[in-house]
Amino acid sequence: MPGLYLEEFYVGQRFTTEPVVLSESEIIAFAEKYDPQPLHTDKAAAEKSIYGGLIASGFQTIAIAAGQWLRTGQQEGTGLGGPGLRNIRWLAPVRPGDVLHTTVEVADTRVSRSKPDRGIVQFAYTVRNDTEIVATFTAIIFLKRRPDEED
Amino acid sequence: MPGLYLEEFYVGQRFTTEPVVLSESEIIAFAEKYDPQPLHTDKAAAEKSIYGGLIASGFQTIAIAAGQWLRTGQQEGTGLGGPGLRNIRWLAPVRPGDVLHTTVEVADTRVSRSKPDRGIVQFAYTVRNDTEIVATFTAIIFLKRRPDEED
Numbered sequence: 001m002p003g004l005y006l007e008e009f010y011v012g013q014r015f016t017t018e019p020v021v022l023s024e025s026e027i028i029a030f031a032e033k034y035d036p037q038p039l040h041t042d043k044a045a046a047e048k049s050i051y052g053g054l055i056a057s058g059f060q061t062i063a064i065a066a067g068q069w070l071r072t073g074q075q076e077g078t079g080l081g082g083p084g085l086r087n088i089r090w091l092a093p094v095r096p097g098d099v100l101h102t103t104v105e106v107a108d109t110r111v112s113r114s115k116p117d118r119g120i121v122q123f124a125y126t127v128r129n130d131t132e133i134v135a136t137f138t139a140i141i142f143l144k145r146r147p148d149e150e151d
Numbered sequence: 152m153p154g155l156y157l158e159e160f161y162v163g164q165r166f167t168t169e170p171v172v173l174s175e176s177e178i179i180a181f182a183e184k185y186d187p188q189p190l191h192t193d194k195a196a197a198e199k200s201i202y203g204g205l206i207a208s209g210f211q212t213i214a215i216a217a218g219q220w221l222r223t224g225q226q227e228g229t230g231l232g233g234p235g236l237r238n239i240r241w242l243a244p245v246r247p248g249d250v251l252h253t254t255v256e257v258a259d260t261r262v263s264r265s266k267p268d269r270g271i272v273q274f275a276y277t278v279r280n281d282t283e284i285v286a287t288f289t290a291i292i293f294l295k296r297r298p299d300e301e302d
Contacts (some may be wrong), residue, residue: 034214036221039232058233059214063185066210070187081190082209085239090232 003076005146006109006119013106017068022056024096030060055093061135062088065102065127069139080118080142088137098129107138111145118142154227156297157260157270164257168219173207175247181211206244212286213239216253216278220290231269231293239288249280258289262296269293 024043031040035057038045046054062085070076094100108122121143127135175194182191186208189196197205213236221227245251259273272294278286 034211034218036218037230057214058235059210059217060185063208063210063214067185067187079188082241084209084241086237088236088239090235 003074003078004143005078006111006121006143007146009106009109009121009143011106011108015069015072015074015104017065017072017102017104019099019101020064020068021097021099022060022064022094024054027054027056027060027094027096031057035059051093054096056095056098058088058090058135061090061094061100061127062125062137064100065125065135065137066139068100068102069104069123069125075141075143078144080144082139082141084140086122086138086140088135090135092129092132092134094129094134098134100134101128102126103128112142116145118144154225154229155294156229157262157272157294158297160257160260160272160294162257162259166220166223166225166255168216168223168253168255170250170252171215171219172248172250173211173215173245175205178205178207178211178245178247182208186210202244204246206246207249209239209241209286212241212245212251212278213276213288215251216276216286216288217290219251219253220255220274220276226292226294229295231295233290233292235291237273237289237291239286241286243280243283243285245280245285249285251285252279253277254279263293267296269295 028041039049039055040057043054103126105124107124109119111119121141123139125137126133179192190200190206191208194205254277256275258275260270262270272292274290276288277284
C-alpha cells in the first residue's frame with residue numbers, strides 16, 4: 001500500500017495504530033542489551049523498588065510506538081527518513097502485559113527550503129496503556145512531495 | 152561498583168564508554184521488531200537506496216549509547232530513572248560493522264526543587280563511528296544526593 005505524500009498530511013490530522021502487548025520476556029531481552037538496569041532486567045530487585053515490579057525501558061516504549069506507526073503504511077514509499085526526535089517524555093511506567101496504544105498527530109508540515117522534492121512533517125506521538133499516557137514525543141520526518149506539486 | 156552522587160558530577164565533566172560493534176544481524180533483528188523499513192531490514196532494497204546499503208535504525212543507535220553509559224557504572228545505585236530525552240539528532244548513517252564510540256558530557260546539574268534527596272543532571276551524548284559523529288542527544292536523569300548533603 002503506498003503511503004501519503006507531504007500534501008496529504010495536514011496539521012491536526014490524527015492516526016491510530018494497532019495496539020501491541022509488551023511481555024515480560026521482551027522487556028528483559030531488550031533491557032539486557034540496551035538498558036541494563038535492575039528495574040528492567042531483574043524481577044526480584046524490581047519488586048523491591050518504588051515501582052513494585054519490572055518496568056520497560058523507555059527506549060523500548062518509544063521504539064515500539066515508532067514501529068507501530070510504520071506498520072500503518074502511511075509513510076510507506078513516501079518517507080525519506082528523519083533527522084531526529086524532540087521532547088521525549090516518559091510519564092508513567094510500562095509493565096509486563098501492558099497493551100500499548102499509540103496515536104500520531106500531525107503537528108507541522110512544510111516544504112523543504114533546500115530540496116524541492118520533499119517536505120518536513122512533525123508527528124506528535126502519544127503512547128497510552130489501558131489507564132494513562134505513558135510517553136509522548138515528536139518525530140521529524142522527511143516526506144516526498146506529490147510529483148505534480150514540485151516546482 | 153557504586154556510582155556517583157549528584158555532587159560528584161560537574162558541568163563539563165566528560166566520560167568515555169566502551170566501544171561497541173554493531174553487526175548486520177543485530178541491525179536487522181532490531182529493525183524487524185521496532186523499525187520495519189527496507190533500509191534497515193532488506194539488504195537488497197537498501198543497496199538500491201541513496202545509502203547504498205543497510206543502515207541501522209536511529210532508535211537502535213541511541214539505545215546502544217545509553218546502554219554503554221550505564222555499563223560504565225557511573226550512575227549505578229545512584230541513578231533514579233529519567234523523565235526524558237531532548238534533541239535527538241541522527242547526523243550520519245550507521246552501517247553493519249561500525250564501531251560506535253559514545254562520550255557523555257555533563258551539561259547541567261541542579262538540586263530538585265520538590266525532592267531534597269535528589270538532583271537532576273543533563274547528560275549530553277555524542278556517538279561516533281570511526282569517521283564522524285552519527286548521533287547526539289541529551290538525557291535528563293534523576294540522581295541521589297550524597298546523604299550528608301541533604302537538607
